[in-house]
Amino acid sequence: MSSAPGSAPDQVLALRASRGDVEAFRQLVQEHSGLVYRVALRILGTDDAQDASQEVWVRVWRNIKNFRGDSTFSTWLYRITVNTCLSARRKEVRRGGREYSGDEMPFLPEPPGGDADPEAAALGAERREEIQAALGHVRAEHRAALVLRHMEGLSYTEIAKVLGVPDGTAKGWVSRGRATMLIALVEEDHGHRRAGGAAG
Amino acid sequence: MMSVGEQRWEMLERIGAYAAGELEGEEAREVEQLIFERPDYRRLAESYARMLLMLTTLGNEPVEAPEAVVGYAIRRAYVSAFMRSAEVFIGALGRSYLNALVYYLGLKRESYGGGT
Numbered sequence: 182m183s184s185a186p187g188s189a190p191d192q193v194l195a196l197r198a199s200r201g202d203v204e205a206f207r208q209l210v211q212e213h214s215g216l217v218y219r220v221a222l223r224i225l226g227t228d229d230a231q232d233a234s235q236e237v238w239v240r241v242w243r244n245i246k247n248f249r250g251d252s253t254f255s256t257w258l259y260r261i262t263v264n265t266c267l268s269a270r271r272k273e274v275r276r277g278g279r280e281y282s283g284d285e286m287p288f289l290p291e292p293p294g295g296d297a298d299p300e301a302a303a304l305g306a307e308r309r310e311e312i313q314a315a316l317g318h319v320r321a322e323h324r325a326a327l328v329l330r331h332m333e334g335l336s337y338t339e340i341a342k343v344l345g346v347p348d349g350t351a352k353g354w355v356s357r358g359r360a361t362m363l364i365a366l367v368e369e370d371h372g373h374r375r376a377g378g379a380a381g
Numbered sequence: 382m383m384s385v386g387e388q389r390w391e392m393l394e395r396i397g398a399y400a401a402g403e404l405e406g407e408e409a410r411e412v413e414q415l416i417f418e419r420p421d422y423r424r425l426a427e428s429y430a431r432m433l434l435m436l437t438t439l440g441n442e443p444v445e446a447p448e449a450v451v452g453y454a455i456r457r458a459y460v461s462a463f464m465r466s467a468e469v470f471i472g473a474l475g476r477s478y479l480n481a482l483v484y485y486l487g488l489k490r491e492s493y494g495g496g497t
Contacts (some may be wrong), residue, residue, distance in 0.1 A: 203455075203462045210454045218446035231447055238454030242461060281389040286421045289428035304438055312435055331401075331433055332440030352403075359397040360390065363432050 191254035199246045206245070209254070210238060216255065217262050223328040224266040224321070226313060237265045252342060259335075259343045263325045270321040281360075287367040311369040318365035323358030330355045396422060400429030 191212075197205035217237050222230040240261050248257055304312070316324055322344070329335045329343060341351040383391070392415075398404050399412040416422045483489050 201462055201465065203458045206458050207455050210451055210458075214446035214451045214454070215444055218450060219444040222444060223440075231450055234446055234450045235453050238450070239457055242454070242458045281393055282386050283389075286389070286393070286425040287428060288421075288424045289431050291427075291431070304435060308435065309439065312439060327436075328440075331436040334437075334440065356394045356398055359401065359429070359432075360393040363393070363397065363429060366432055367428070 192250050195245060195248050195250070195254045195257075198242075199248055206242060209241075213255070213258055214238075216258065220259065220262045220328060220333065221266055223313075223316065223332055224263070224325055225269060226317060229269060233262075233265050233269055237262050240265060256339060256342055259329065259333075259339075260345070263329070263343055267321050267325060281364070283364070287364050289363070289367050289370060307373065311366060311373065315362050315365035315369050319358045319361045323354045323361065326351055326354035327358035327362060331359075392422070393425070396425050397429050400426050401433060 191209065194205045194209050198209060214234070218230060218234045221233040221237070225233055237258075241258065244261070248254070316327070319327060326340055326344060329340045330337070335343070337348050337351050337355075340355070341348045344351055344354070346354075395404075395408075395412055396416070399409060399416075404412060416426050
């Protein structure tokens with residue numbers, strides 16, 4: 182969560198942009214557009230990520246005069262990105278219950294070459310689709326927390342700041358998101374195996 | 382009293398937290414013991430580890446925003462900045478004309494600021 186080496190620090194650029202300096206804003210966009218798009222892609226999927234990313238930058242430009250530097254620019258940007266994505270998913274109905282009714286605990290089979298196999302660790306297109314589909318089964322707030330924790334590598338304190346909730350809530354959302362995602366991933370995996378078996 | 386489904390869910394979350402390396406001390410030892418005793422819990426912990434590895438791997442892959450996103454954001458900012466400048470300019474021009482008209486009509490005395 183820091184600016185690239187050699188570039189003007191984000192705080193300085195943000196301050197200049199807040200005074201209407203479009204060149205500073207351009208530098209911020211170029212440096213952080215990957216972050217915004219990546220998070221939107223993980224939370225919303227391919228279809229909506231582009232529109233959401235554009236909306237994020239419109240909101241950033243509109244609100245940058247309110248950026249006071251209390252948190253880092255990237256935390257502020259994560260916050261706008263996640264809020265934009267969540268408002269796009271506000272009406273979504275997802276599994277939210279804290280019960281597991283399966284007969285046995287979910288189990289994700291070992292990849293063919295084993296866990297230590299680097300080829301197996303590299304994700305194939307099918308696996309990516311399964312992950313994205315499984316993420317789609319997780320309630321939007323929990324999904325955002327899960328993405329920030331396990332894909333963006335943020336601490337719980339940072340996640341709490343981004344989501345505007347207490348640390349404990351952030352931890353609970355990640356935990357629930359993790360469990361829901363595993364169940365969904367196991368179901369996706371079984372579905373693919375059944376489809377593969379039927380085809381072969 | 383928790384239902385069986387709720388108890389299972391709690392165990393799912395606890396083993397998930399253990400697999401993510403988020404448990405410490407007594408809590409971690411308790412889960413380790415359960416994993417040691419129950420093959421289904423062991424498989425669950427391994428499944429979590431696999432899933433977390435996949436998430437981390439995917440999260441570490443570089444993602445570039447489409448050029449259209451970057452271009453759109455910068456264009457919008459330039460247009461918005463131009464509009465702001467135009468607004469300020471037109472506002473200042475309007476005020477100047479108004480002052481000139483007031484002066485021309487003799488509605489306000491000429492004043493030279495600064496001196497006493």
